[in-house]
Amino acid sequence: MSDSAALHASETARVEPQAHVEVQGITRVYPPVAGNPAVHALGPLDLTLRQGEFFSVVGPSGCGKSTLLDVVAGLAAPSEGTVRFEGKPVAGQVPEGIGVVFQEDASFPWLTVYDNVAFGLRRQGVNRGDLAARVDYAVEFMGLKDFARAYPAQLSGGMRQRVCIARTLVLKPRLLLLDEPFGALDQQTRLLMGDEVLRLWRETGATIMLITHALDEAAMLSDRVGVMSSRPGRFIEVLETGWPRERDSRIVSEEAFGRITSRLWSLLREESLAAIGGRGAKA
Numbered sequence: 001m002s003d004s005a006a007l008h009a010s011e012t013a014r015v016e017p018q019a020h021v022e023v024q025g026i027t028r029v030y031p032p033v034a035g036n037p038a039v040h041a042l043g044p045l046d047l048t049l050r051q052g053e054f055f056s057v058v059g060p061s062g063c064g065k066s067t068l069l070d071v072v073a074g075l076a077a078p079s080e081g082t083v084r085f086e087g088k089p090v091a092g093q094v095p096e097g098i099g100v101v102f103q104e105d106a107s108f109p110w111l112t113v114y115d116n117v118a119f120g121l122r123r124q125g126v127n128r129g130d131l132a133a134r135v136d137y138a139v140e141f142m143g144l145k146d147f148a149r150a151y152p153a154q155l156s157g158g159m160r161q162r163v164c165i166a167r168t169l170v171l172k173p174r175l176l177l178l179d180e181p182f183g184a185l186d187q188q189t190r191l192l193m194g195d196e197v198l199r200l201w202r203e204t205g206a207t208i209m210l211i212t213h214a215l216d217e218a219a220m221l222s223d224r225v226g227v228m229s230s231r232p233g234r235f236i237e238v239l240e241t242g243w244p245r246e247r248d249s250r251i252v253s254e255e256a257f258g259r260i261t262s263r264l265w266s267l268l269r270e271e272s273l274a275a276i277g278g279r280g281a282k283a
């Protein structure tokens with residue numbers, strides 16, 4: 001390769017960040033059940049998640065956000081199209097390297113915080129020394145060290161979500177899929193949990209895809225926000241926030257934050273009206 005071709009190739013590599021997840025032409029149609037018609041929930045849509053980016057998905061209620069996450073995770077098969085994670089097709093099960101956290105408190109009530117976090121590693125047969133080191137790290141990272149012997153019932157809702165995140169984090173996911181993980185928390189706790197997730201994202205280098213209803217959360221946390229149409233969901237715009245990697249919830253008081261949230265809201269307002277059948281929703 002000539003010097004100029006080599007230079008060009010390396011510049012191209014810098015401009016085009018490596019794709020971590022490639023979604024091509026996916027749709028998801030739920031078949032008819034008990035006399036109810038089939039539901040075309042999603043797509044067709046394409047999406048590329050860049051290696052190490054923080055991507056959020058917002059959209060009107062019922063537009064197919066969770067369906068998209070399920071398909072990317074391998075929890076549901078697309079009706080058409082393909083999903084590739086690190087170059088390999090995702091099909092049938094959640095691949096090694098993908099971690100998922102849902103809105104519902106999914107901690108096991110009969111296990112202590114420590115044993116909740118250790119659960120996945122024990123199933124993998126990880127040896128005791130490694131297991132203890134990894135669980136201690138995840139428990140401490142999520143600020144749960146003083147509660148390692150507590151049971152979920154003794155914790156607040158925010159702390160229980162920390163347990164769920166620690167339980168996923170301990171498995172060292174390279175792609176973290178978060179489906180409304182803070183949806184049940186109050187506004188202040190949500191912002192603080194957002195800071196925790198940003199710290200986790202920076203320190204692990206994982207790629208994150210977050211599904212959220214909260215535009216402020218999407219605007220604060222993300223490198224890019226994908227705005228979906230009403231069902232069947234497609235991306236109507238993908239907005240680059242331009243935030244530096246070192247950021248936290250203090251950016252909510254910046255002028256740019258206001259511009260981003262108002263752009264998100266103006267896109268979503270029309271789609272949300274369309275989703276609930278509002279008159280004159282779309283020009």
Ligand SMILES: Nc1ncnc2c1ncn2[C@@H]1O[C@H](COP(=O)(O)OP(=O)(O)OP(=O)(O)O)[C@@H](O)[C@H]1O
Pocket residue numbers: 030031039040041059060061062063064065066067068231
């Ligand atoms: N198992 C299912 N069977 C049939 N229809 C389904 C099923 N799961 C979801 N749907 C339908 O698919 C559409 C998309 O659902 P999905 O949960 O993906 O939307 P969402 O954008 O995540 O919703 P919300 O914002 O309210 O959480 C909805 O109309 C929903 O009723």
